[in-house]
Amino acid sequence: MAVPDLEFSVTELHAFMISAWPERAGHFEPDRFDVFDPGRCRMRQRVTAGDLRPGGTVSGPTLMQLADSASYALILGHLGDAALAVTTSLSIDFLRRPFGPELVADCELVKLGRSLIVCRVVIASAEEGAAPDPERPEAIANVTYSQSLV
Amino acid sequence: MAVPDLEFSVTELHAFMISAWPERAGHFEPDRFDVFDPGRCRMRQRVTAGDLRPGGTVSGPTLMQLADSASYALILGHLGDAALAVTTSLSIDFLRRPFGPELVADCELVKLGRSLIVCRVVIASAEEGAAPDPERPEAIANVTYSQSLV
């Protein structure tokens, strides 16, 4: 996609979240983003005991939330504080059991429209601070948002 | 679907979660289920400040987690402790802004197979302890799980 510039850096995004959604601002700390570029971001999350289902698998909601958070961050980065974004749909397929210790979400913006914004996300495990193996994705998601003016 | 009997009551499910997934057992307390029958359950959740996105909308992950939790509870109710269930896919469409104060998920089992288990979920807001308006669903989801022996 021919991608416009970002309105927010990750630091500005975090500052915005602290004022607009203080209960969740911790999800959007700048050091969770390895990449935050126009049209693309990489977000990282440590797996905790609460994320593990019986059997030791990372729970579906943990992965869905990460896919959604990476998309939401990237979309807010593009919209800035001029607009709100609300999720309109999400579909996710779980491919392999994530092994951690970190989950890395690569998010790509494929459509930035007025009534439809769409991101594709690939999630894979990685060692702390390391890049994931691109040949072993653990979940793939398509996330759609729509925007409305404030 | 011709539905087999449940292996777990909601009380047994909660006891199982306390031992198997203590960090999340609070999500599965018996009084959160208005209905827990073969093939069908109704799960209820109070909207909290942390669930609200900027603009006052309940966040997508809150609704996805509720859809997934209702499905997971119903599936564990059918499988008991003889098997594990792992999410294989989830798709959700958000239809209207949930207004709370409670979210009610109606979950129906449509397939209970060895390698594929599928639930349909409808989520709508309701007053505390009340039934939702069936004509104003706020999200609909299809959730698929697969089972593996312990």
Next chain:
Amino acid sequence: MAVPDLEFSVTELHAFMISAWPERAGHFEPDRFDVFDPGRCRMRQRVTAGDLRPGGTVSGPTLMQLADSASYALILGHLGDAALAVTTSLSIDFLRRPFGPELVADCELVKLGRSLIVCRVVIASAEEGAAPDPERPEAIANVTYSQSLV
């Protein structure tokens, strides 16, 4: 959903399709609809040899097209000729192998908005002209459309 009246009967829908989309009008013949009511329709289709994949299974695209056609017909029934409807997303889960000889799609409108229209569809096999077994759905789909003025 509190559903408005229909703008088109099945006969008017078919007449509209003959003029607007003659190549596919045959898909929308009135006798394919057992039910065509506000908010709800039932559409029927005979399985042909071309629909069968190697192994004798009805192909995915046959079921997707039926889910989409039932949704499109019901949405056009509500919009009449004042607006166009375009598909924005579809998700479908295949639950069991359809055995035919007919496929029956039950379609329910769950949201009729300006920028978002959503239908849920359940597909099951049936004998010729008969009702399907509601306990053995073969596919479930969520279909979303958006409308634009002509």
Next chain:
Amino acid sequence: MAVPDLEFSVTELHAFMISAWPERAGHFEPDRFDVFDPGRCRMRQRVTAGDLRPGGTVSGPTLMQLADSASYALILGHLGDAALAVTTSLSIDFLRRPFGPELVADCELVKLGRSLIVCRVVIASAEEGAAPDPERPEAIANVTYSQSLV
């Protein structure tokens, strides 16, 4: 993904389809595939009048069928004639109106398991025989299959 070799070339795939599914073998003619490599294929289709909905948009089922056909071809290429593949789910988002005159589907295999096979597909328009603009995808789909022995 670390991808195994193909069992079928496009020519062998077409020969197999002629014997196993003669009614649809025309969909799988070798010259429709610009690329047919391990883990990846590109499939091309000409838009015809019957594919156009009222308003001149390519119909959803046309795009879904192309996403499914590209996935099915690539999966059969990997499985050969030792196994059957059946669709278990498909989710697709439509991003922009396709303008034709050809539709090009880029399909990538992201998981090739015994009970779960997953492809990601991106569809975009192109001039006859030309490559599509990678920055203007018109639809993205996740397609899952499962295999069973013959």
